[in-house]
Amino acid sequence: MVAGKGNMAAKKYRGEVFINRDRCKGCGFCVEFCPTHVLTLDREFNTRGYHPPVVVDADACTGCDLCGLYCPDFAIHGWRVPVQSDGAGE
């Protein structure tokens, strides 16, 4: 049993987040409102001259899709992937 962040072994799913770097306009909503602080704004620019988000703590993502709801540019979203219930899924 992993007793780490979010106790993932006890969960039936893990979260994933996808970032479309070049669609982002760098507003920072996703970084600010991700409940588990998965994201930060990149120091690098995207092709349109904005700072897109990057994942800094992938394990903390719960797949809640709040980033997807907050992103006004449809550049990020999260989802949940089922994992085996015997704990071997991780």
Next chain:
Amino acid sequence: MSQGEHRNPVESFLRMDRMPHIWCPGCGIGIVVNCFVRALLKSKIDVDSVSVVSGIGCTGRIAGYFKVDSFHTTHGRPIPFATGLKTARPDMNIVVLSGEGDLIAIGGNHFIHAARRNVDIKVICVNNFTYAMTGGQVGPTAPLHSIATTAPYGSHERPFNLPFLAESSGATYVARWTTYHVRQLTKAMVDVLNKPGFCFVEAIAPCPTIYQRRNRMGDGLEMMRFYREHSRIANGADTRSLDIEMGGEIVVGKFIDRDRPTYLEAMDEELSKRLGNRYVPYPTGVKR
């Protein structure tokens, strides 16, 4: 983590060939689009029965981006267009998505009369307190003392309180949320998709480029933080108490949820009473 595994749900509902959209960095209109798409998915409504109607303005662009039957009307006229559409096709779910300048000022008369008649349309109004697309004139909800191009020393006009206006005009459902309240805003949209009658949802949204820049209110993120810190949820609150002042508290929630006959139902009832079986009732069955 490739997008092939899982597509952003909005992509199936939008004309992605028209992206990137015109909205500025930190504009709240895209958040309203996100919530509406999730509400369509959650309500399990037949998407082919949905039509999105918008007027003119930044928010008015929504109709052009939606990959459903949609219509981008002239300024202020989405409600009369939607009323006609609903009358011709009572089986359809008609959603008006437009800004407060379009719906409440230029189309203000249409708004109060459609609510009075209880036309079975859903009106989602993005309120960003200014005429953004035309350069920032005083709009119908611009707070007292706010700066606008037509009020460089501050507005002296009393703004409309939209939930109060909607309730007193006769709407069957009235709610207000900000774009910070994404879950509640989505829930309100699910509610109205499932509810007959004239339903009204106000979505308060940042406009960093026009409204906030003139009023030195910071960027989109700063406004979203303001909503988080200065909103108070008060479901069922008296709509007379929902005025918004510069820098003041924003009361949000679901305020009205009531039932009364829709425009077409009332017509059927009245004419059946008068004409008996000489009257053929209107085919009102809606796919919900």
